Amino acid sequence: MSTSRTEALWRELKAVLPPEAVVTDAxxxxSHRRDQAEWAPAGMPGVLVRPASTSEVQAVLRVATALRVPVVARGAGSGLSGGANAVEGGIVLSLMRMNRVLEVDRRGMFAVVQPGVLNAAVKSAAAEQGLWYAPDPASWEFSSIGGNLATNAGGLCCVKYGVTGDAVLGLEAVLADGSVVRTGGRTMKTSAGYGLTRLFVGSEGTLGIITEATLKLRPRPPPATTLLAAFPTLVSAGIAVTDIMATTRPSLLELMDRATVRAVEAHAAMGLDVESAALLLARSDAGGKQGAEETAAMAAVCEAAGATFVTQSTDEAEGELLMQARRLAYPALEKQGATLLDDVGVPLSRIPELLAAIERIATTRAVLIGTFGHAGDGNMHPTIVFDRDDAHASVRARAAFDEIVEAALALGGTITGEHGVGALKQPFLEAQLGAGGMHLHRSIKAALDPLGLLNPGKVV
Structure with missing residues (x-):
């Protein structure tokens, strides 16, 4: 964008927004160019806007439409697919000033929130009313609800309680032309018209800017029983996962391979078994007799699958310590070198094959891959660790990343389970959706954003 056009953009935005909402400092x-996906392309924005209300978001989009300037919505910047990466000369629209919990209805069991509020703050507000907001991505302490909605984020508890989209009752969104739409409502179910709420959830800011969400809350579950099992091979751990899910419904079922466990242990010295090929973490939050029976059943499955060690704990502090080990997986691997984080999912029955494929790719490409993730729903995060100063290592890492995605597709899986398509996975989308699916996506995009101004270059 030319200097004169950029200056015109600044003038128009300053005319409709308060001074503190328009930022031009280089x-x-x-600092607002990109999210956490360092491999995804990012441009230099012409301006950063920080609206504090839906009406200010409307004003920004009306200016953008009039001047034909692209707009990229941004939350806390914790994304992992380049979905919030800026477009050269465009507008970055930060929603972090819209960060209030507007209402918590204890009897109706819902909360109304703005997109900039953190996931942790929603959990806290719900807890004050004796309720619980279930979606819990690993970034729950610092990721925004808007970002969670944009990517349909998952988390450790999604195996039992579903992903972010399963907790959304309704939305308010501003379309590209500045008009406001409301979808869904406050009822626990509705079949009135098309499922527009689910259309916006996971759309990564390409169809509209979400400015308010009504979220489903739940009763707080009983204290959980936690199980830890060690396995001699990744495939035996994968078999245990498929057998557990065929016989019970844990509230959490997570896997960490040897490379991940060793990285976590080097990072935090938690006394983890660094010799086993994989550790499984499982939980039952059913409580009482049912919880004990579920945990015992999972332990029996692990032993039958060849686990070399199985232990259970009802101690809440001990269970949280084990959960912290899992949450440290990605930060610990980052300490080992540059990382390229994948996010693929496969049908539960194909988990052992996916884990075997990842091992083969690590060997043939001569790269370190730490694999961890939400095994209970088939969503794994193979993380490639390499030396960013070694050009050959970078090439091998990128090749391994692509081959993991291709392996997941070959197993009937998905290119992304919860991080979103963004820019990083966009080249693979047609391989999953097919030509017909891509055409439908583009038709929906054209209907809601005919000028293609909302987060261009992402998803479709």
Whole structure:
């Protein structure tokens, strides 16, 4: 964008927004160029806007439409697919000033929130009313609800309680032309018209800017019983996962391979078994007799699958310590070198094959891959660790990343389970959706954003 067009953009935005909402400082713009996906392309934005209300978001989009300037919505910047990466000369629209919990209805069991509020703050507000907001991505302490909605984020508890979209009753969104739409409502179910709420959830800001969400809350579950099992091979751990899911419904079922466990242990010295090929973490939050029976059943399955060690704990502090080990997986691997984080999912019955394929790719490409993830729903995060200063290592890492995605597709899986398509996975989308699916996506995009101004270059 030329200097004159950029200056015109600044003038128009300053005319409709308060002074503090329009930021042109080069250092601040640089810090808002990208999310956590360092491999995904990012441009330098022409301006950062920080609206504090739906009406201010409307004003921004009306200016963008009039001047034909692209707009990229941004939350806390914790994304992992380049979905919030800026477009050269465009507008980055930060929603972090819209960060209030507007209402918690204890009897109706819902909360109304703005997109910039953190997941942790929603959990806290729900807990004050004796309720629980279930979606819990690993970034729950620092990721925004808007970002969770944009990617349909999952988390450790999604195996039993579903992903973010399963907890959304209704939305308010601003379309590209500045008009406002409301979808869904406050009822626990509705069949009135098309499922527009689910259309916006996971659309990564390409169809509209979400400015308010009504979220489903639940009763707080009883204290959980936690199980830890060690396995001699990744495939035996994968078999245990498929057998557990065929016989019971844990509230959490997570896997960490040897490379991940060793990285976590080097990072935090938690006394983990660094010799086993894989550790499984499982939980039952059914409580009482049913919880004990579920945990015993999972332990028996692990032993039958060849686990070398199985232990259970009803101690809440001990269970949380084990959960912390899992949550440290990605930060610990980052300490080992540059990382390229994948996010693939396969049908539960194909988990052993996916794990075997990842091992083969690590060997043939001569790269370190730490695999962890939400085994209970087939969503794994193979993380490639390499030396960013070694050009050959970078090439091998990228090849391994692509081959993991291809392996997941070959097993009937998905290119992304919860991180979103963004820019990083966009080249693979047609391989999953097919030509017909891509055509339908583009038709929906054209209907809601005919000028293609909302997060261009992402998803479709």
């Amino acid at each position: 250092d601040v713009l640089e």
